[in-house]
Amino acid sequence: MKCIICLADNPPKKLSKEHIFPEAVGGTLTTNRVCKPCNDVLGQVADAPLTNHPLIGLVRNRLGLSGKGGYLPNPLERGTLHDDPDVKVRIEQRSGGKPYIYTIPSIKKVDNGEGAELHFCVDARDANRLGDIINKSLAREGAPPLNEDEIARIASRVTCTENPTINVPLSLDVTHYRRGILKIVYELAHLWLGDRYLDDPAAPDIRNCMRDAHMPYEIARKYAIRGQISFGSEHWSLPFWKNEPDSLIGVGLASQNAVSVYVRILGVFDAMIPVTEHRSDYPHFTNQFILIDAATGRRRASTFADEVKRMAHSG
Numbered sequence: 263m264k265c266i267i268c269l270a271d272n273p274p275k276k277l278s279k280e281h282i283f284p285e286a287v288g289g290t291l292t293t294n295r296v297c298k299p300c301n302d303v304l305g306q307v308a309d310a311p312l313t314n315h316p317l318i319g320l321v322r323n324r325l326g327l328s329g330k331g332g333y334l335p336n337p338l339e340r341g342t343l344h345d346d347p348d349v350k351v352r353i354e355q356r357s358g359g360k361p362y363i364y365t366i367p368s369i370k371k372v373d374n375g376e377g378a379e380l381h382f383c384v385d386a387r388d389a390n391r392l393g394d395i396i397n398k399s400l401a402r403e404g405a406p407p408l409n410e411d412e413i414a415r416i417a418s419r420v421t422c423t424e425n426p427t428i429n430v431p432l433s434l435d436v437t438h439y440r441r442g443i444l445k446i447v448y449e450l451a452h453l454w455l456g457d458r459y460l461d462d463p464a465a466p467d468i469r470n471c472m473r474d475a476h477m478p479y480e481i482a483r484k485y486a487i488r489g490q491i492s493f494g495s496e497h498w499s500l501p502f503w504k505n506e507p508d509s510l511i512g513v514g515l516a517s518q519n520a521v522s523v524y525v526r527i528l529g530v531f532d533a534m535i536p537v538t539e540h541r542s543d544y545p546h547f548t549n550q551f552i553l554i555d556a557a558t559g560r561r562r563a564s565t566f567a568d569e570v571k572r573m574a575h576s577g
Contacts, residue, residue, distance in 0.1 A: 266293070266452050266460060267300035267469060280304070282449040283510040284442065286313040286329030287322065287528060288556025291512075293449055304445055308472050312442025312527070316432055317493065321528045325508055325557045341430035343423075349383045351428050363428060369399040380405075382416070392417055437479045440491050443533045444472040446512070447523045451537040454514045454550045455521065462538045489522065489535035499534040500524055502573060508557055513566055514550035516541055528556060 265272055280296035283289030286309070296304070312318060319335035321327075328334040336353065343349040343365075350366045365385035372379045380403075384395050396416065397407040408416070448468045452459050459465055467485040471477055474484075481487050490499060503511060507529030515522050520539050526532040538544070549566035564572075 263295070264457070264460065265297040265300055266295045266449070267304065267473075268297065269460060270297065272297050280449070282453065283446055283512075283527075283554060284309040284313050284329075286327060287318060287510065288325070288327055288554060288559060289510055290554055290559040290561060291453075291552065293453060295452070303473060307475050308441040308445040310442075311435060311438035312531075315435055315439045315530075317434070317530045318439075318528060321508065321530060321556075327556060337432060338430045341428040344427035344429050345423075346383070347429070351426075353428075353430075363426070367395045367399065369396075369403065386422060389420075392420075437477060439531065440481070440533075441472045441474070441477060443491050443525060443527070443531060444468055444487070444535070446525050446527075447533060447535045447537065448472060450512045450514065450523050450525070450552075451521070454523075455538070455544050455547060458543060459538065462540065462543070464536070464538050468535075468537065487535065489533065491531065491533040491535075493531045495529065498526070498532050500526075500532075503553065506553065506555070508555065510554040510556055512550075512552045514547070515566065516544075516547060516549055521547060 263272060263274055263277065264270065265277065276297055277294050278296060278298045278301045279292050279294055280301050281289045282291045282293055313322070313329065314335065316337035319337040322329075323334055323336050326334065338353050341351050341353070343351060348370055349368050352364045352366060353361050354364050364387070365383060367382070367384045367388065370381045370383070372381050380400075382396055382399065384392060388395060393408070393410070393413040396413060400407055448465070451465075455462075464486070467487050471481060471485045471487060478484055495504065500513065503509065503526070509526075510528065511524070511526040513524040515524065519541050520536045521541055521544065522534055522536045524532070524534045551566040551569040552561060552563040554561050562569075
């Protein structure tokens with residue numbers, strides 16, 4: 263049986279379960295037609311840039327989608343105080359609770375015109391540990407510890423800043439996540455079109471592009487792949503299912519000469535990619551639809567025509 267990625271023949275026991283939509287974003291639809299080496303490559307080169315993208319990470323954090331390794335991403339985890347960039351903060355979230363800002367203890371030397379002063383900054387939740395924090399900070403600076411009276415005098419001069427403004431650095435990948443999108447498109451195309459699709463003239467470019475760690479920003483410069491990959495609901499190719507943003511959506515649509523696959527990931531990214539220009543090679547294909555609720559894993563799968571009817575009846 264051929265691996266649908268490298269096209270090598272493998273006994274069934276050499277093929278592994280591959281999540282078409284990555285498990286880390288709530289995917290439950292799988293194929294058993296990917297060999298273990300290709301599965302490992304796809305996980306690193308295709309899935310990871312998509313599932314670890316900061317915009318996807320924000321949704322995963324909100325939905326509690328930790329993925330296989332148990333890690334719950336938090337793209338806004340670390341930052342600094344806007345009024346004092348030397349003070350670092352963490353945005354933490356206890357299970358089931360709201361996120362809160364935690365100020366990491368710090369010490370800074372300040373010249374007051376008459377000499378150097380030490381300024382300490384601690385989180386309000388650590389007020390009862392002020393003495394320990396100060397003396398540990400002094401020890402790291404090679405200074406002697408303070409006694410209880412000295413600590414008390416410092417505590418009497420404490421000033422508090424409530425709800426401080428914080429700065430969080432955030433870099434957004436605009437290229438590599440698209441490999442993960444193309445992987446989903448390709449595997450849905452094989453699922454719906456069958457093994458004949460492996461020899462389709464359009465398939466090699468998609469296969470190679472989704473494994474290309476050096477994929478250029480302009481895909482068309484290197485690969486004969488048409489279509490659109492975008493983010494933000496104002497650019498969605500199919501303006502439906504807006505009341506189900508936390509979902510994974512796949513649609514197979516045939517035109518007169520072509521078949522295209524549409525995907526949407528957690529209401530963040532979407533794509534419409536023509537997967538074949540030879541519609542007549544797949545006479546039994548009918549337009550397909552699948553939606554997976556990322557939080558629960560529940561699936562809704564049907565022909566696209568039946569999904570349109572469902573939407574019409576539900577108003």
